[in-house]
Amino acid sequence: MQLATWNVNSLSVRLPQVLDWLQANPVDVLALQELKMTDDKFPAQAIAEAGYTAQWFGQKTYNGVALLSRQPVTDVVKNIPGFGDEMARVVAGTVPDGDASNAGIRVIGAYFPNGQAPGTDKFEYKMAWLKGLRDWVRDELKAHPKLVLMGDYNITFDDQDVWDPVGMRDQIHCTEEERYHLRALIALGLQDSFRLFDQPAKSYSWWDYRDFGFRRSRGLRIDHILVTPTVAARATACVIDKVPRKNERPSDHAPVVLTLD
């Protein structure tokens, strides 16, 4: 079983790349972020022809998330229950699992707020959103021992995830306030599946379009797959796939792929 997450920065623009990627990487589940389209524009037919069911939750211009799955998912939730949100940022569903437990894997795909800069309204919204997410995930964990929380977190764990930790100290994606919320998710009983394995130095999932960020390995690791211990015990690999970042007109993010036994 393989699960992946990818911020595509406009599904309209990136659809051909997503379809190519799925052909080369026939994962079981793919969470997409930044669809940047209303629901009526979602390319459900092309995705069905590629062999995937889909749940999507979009809006005009910004945000928007989807969950693609080879097997239909159940118990779909869009956005954080009880947290009033103007923006389409979360889609969750339960994926059938082949193990002996007979329970599915609860998968939450999320596009965390960017936050712009500390001290701004957008940063305050990010903080409130992170608290809302955590309260909800705490409840989800009670019901689902097998849970995967993946997406574009817009937060780095530590200096290892940052190409220029000195220059970016206390900057957005690297502040102590944001990292506190990330650690609070870990404290609920989740693990960063990427760090379960030895990884290359300068492992990033996003590179700025400007200034040859990708070519110069100037990036951030802000796309994460957090998993419960039951899932972690089955993990055999977690990798960032830089191949699509080398496409013409790439997304600024690369997919992250988790493989389970």
Place this chain on the structure above:
DNA sequence: ATGACGGAAGTTTTCCGA
């Protein structure tokens, strides 16, 4: 210090992302 690049809206320039 600023803006670089890329996408959307939509029309000429602005907002936003990270």
